Amino acid sequence: MAMGVAANRLELLQIADAVARDKSIDKGVVLGAMEEAMQRAAKARYGSENEIRVDIDPKTGETHVSRYLHVVELVENDKIEISLEDARARNPAAQVGDIIAETLPPVDFSRIAAQAAKQVIVQKVRDAERERQYEEYKDRIGEIVHGIVKRVEFGSVVVDLGRAEGVVRRDEMIPRENFRTGDRIRAYIYDVRRETRGPQIFLSRSHPQFMVRLFAQEVPEIYDGIIEIRAVARDPGSRAKIAVISKDSSIDPVGACVGMRGVRVQAVVQELQGERIDIIPWNPDPATFIVNALAPAEVSKVVLDEDTHRVEVVVPDEQLSLAIGRRGQNVRLASQLTGWQIDILTEAEESERRQKEFSERTQLFMDTLDVDETVAQLLASEGFSSIEDVAYVPLNELAAVQGFDEETAQELQTRAQEYIEAQNKEMDDRRRELGVTDEVLEVDGITPAMAAALGENGVKTLEDLAGCATDDLLGYYEQNKDKERVRIPGALEGFDLTAEDANAIVMNARVKVGWIEAPKEGAAEEDTTEEPEA
Numbered sequence: 001m002a003m004g005v006a007a008n009r010l011e012l013l014q015i016a017d018a019v020a021r022d023k024s025i026d027k028g029v030v031l032g033a034m035e036e037a038m039q040r041a042a043k044a045r046y047g048s049e050n051e052i053r054v055d056i057d058p059k060t061g062e063t064h065v066s067r068y069l070h071v072v073e074l075v076e077n078d079k080i081e082i083s084l085e086d087a088r089a090r091n092p093a094a095q096v097g098d099i100i101a102e103t104l105p106p107v108d109f110s111r112i113a114a115q116a117a118k119q120v121i122v123q124k125v126r127d128a129e130r131e132r133q134y135e136e137y138k139d140r141i142g143e144i145v146h147g148i149v150k151r152v153e154f155g156s157v158v159v160d161l162g163r164a165e166g167v168v169r170r171d172e173m174i175p176r177e178n179f180r181t182g183d184r185i186r187a188y189i190y191d192v193r194r195e196t197r198g199p200q201i202f203l204s205r206s207h208p209q210f211m212v213r214l215f216a217q218e219v220p221e222i223y224d225g226i227i228e229i230r231a232v233a234r235d236p237g238s239r240a241k242i243a244v245i246s247k248d249s250s251i252d253p254v255g256a257c258v259g260m261r262g263v264r265v266q267a268v269v270q271e272l273q274g275e276r277i278d279i280i281p282w283n284p285d286p287a288t289f290i291v292n293a294l295a296p297a298e299v300s301k302v303v304l305d306e307d308t309h310r311v312e313v314v315v316p317d318e319q320l321s322l323a324i325g326r327r328g329q330n331v332r333l334a335s336q337l338t339g340w341q342i343d344i345l346t347e348a349e350e351s352e353r354r355q356k357e358f359s360e361r362t363q364l365f366m367d368t369l370d371v372d373e374t375v376a377q378l379l380a381s382e383g384f385s386s387i388e389d390v391a392y393v394p395l396n397e398l399a400a401v402q403g404f405d406e407e408t409a410q411e412l413q414t415r416a417q418e419y420i421e422a423q424n425k426e427m428d429d430r431r432r433e434l435g436v437t438d439e440v441l442e443v444d445g446i447t448p449a450m451a452a453a454l455g456e457n458g459v460k461t462l463e464d465l466a467g468c469a470t471d472d473l474l475g476y477y478e479q480n481k482d483k484e485r486v487r488i489p490g491a492l493e494g495f496d497l498t499a500e501d502a503n504a505i506v507m508n509a510r511v512k513v514g515w516i517e518a519p520k521e522g523a524a525e526e527d528t529t530e531e532p533e534a
Helices: 002-023 027-046 084-090 111-138 208-218 253-258 260-271 286-293 317-324 326-338 347-369 373-381 387-392 395-399 406-434 438-442 448-456 462-466 470-474 499-513
Strands: 052-056 063-072 081-083 099-104 144-153 156-160 165-168 184-195 198-204 227-235 239-246 276-281 301-305 310-315 341-346 475-479 485-489
Touching: 002 027, 027 052, 027 063, 027 111, 111 184, 144 165, 144 208, 156 184, 165 184, 184 208, 208 227, 208 239, 208 260, 227 253, 227 326, 239 253, 239 286, 239 326, 253 260, 253 276, 260 276, 276 286, 286 301, 286 310, 286 326, 310 317, 310 347, 317 326, 317 341, 326 341, 341 347, 406 448, 438 448, 438 462, 438 499, 462 499, 470 475, 470 499
Parallel strands: 063 081, 165 198, 239 276, 310 341
Antiparallel strands: 052 063, 063 099, 144 156, 144 184, 156 165, 184 198, 227 239, 301 310, 475 485
């Protein structure tokens, strides 16, 4: 019998060792699971209301089963409590609040208890294994891993990574790419999450960073940090653009990524199923960078609009289809790469638009200043674009226009100012009609025309204006459900306000209402995109 017990003890430790090694988890975890399983069996035997602890000695494999009793003045539940008197009989030093352990005979497992114990152990071991997988992979987000395809289900590919399992979902695959069970696969870890089924390791082959990592494997300079990939845009399986910059002026970043006879870039292209890759030199100047990004198309002119983050690109007529690319691919990737919204015009379209703008301005001056076409054209060609330009420009600048003298300039300014006054009066009447208060008009930067526009948009009191964010005045972009950027117009759209102007108007209104104090001279302006607490 003694031999049997000894064998059992050793056997217990050997089993724990084998399981721990097999699942590469800590032996203590396995022993802990065994202790819990035995505890359940003991509770089933002695009654579940008892407080029973089982300890397995990790050196000898001996099992101690004990019942814990709390020392109390008055016993209410004799299964877990013992009176001070009885406790002192066992241990003279016992105090109220102590715990006395009472050794119980070892438990013999019945068949059902053994089955239950096995389930507990299996579950605990599985949990520990999942925890190990999570800990091992959570810091590996951003790495490329190799694995073998285990199975393909509903278009997703389950990958055996050796000590864990990853999944490449259908939308993270490169289109028209098929994997079969047993194929080798390379993928990028973009997320590791704890799920109810254990840690899910999410892999991707269409992620832009997958390409970045592949280049880092092929180009030692990127790995060493001499060349940096600043931006990536991909249409997986079809076309991609990457922007590179070198920290060492003697190394050409584009050449290094292409490699001798294109071997480096070719290695990446093969892994990505023939995806065409444009390698572009990154530039801190947005205009130069955008011109580079539209390669291989040539660009003749670029006009940036910093406020709306849009850019107009003019290309020669024969380059238009190349610049736009098949199904708009080239311009879309260039836009993703640079972060600018790109509008492409041909030279013919641009000159036609300039001509149209010129004739519109000419017409504007003819109608408002009551001058003939020649004078209106002179003003338009000198860069005057609005009545305000004519009304408030220094007189000598207006007189300097070819063919004008001081008298003409004076007359033009007077007419312009009279026109603006008449407009203001009309707008002021409109504002009153809409119920916009006089206080709104007193805010610095608000003109009668603006007050009328605010009224049209439901901003009628000083509080309404103070409660606006800058975007409410200027308009903004948001994504609709089709993932397209949609312009939401602002209340003061069309007044050529910059973000600073709109910001100042809102701040002035808030100061007037008394929500905030007037900023001190030279104090940093606070961000006003937050809605204030009214």
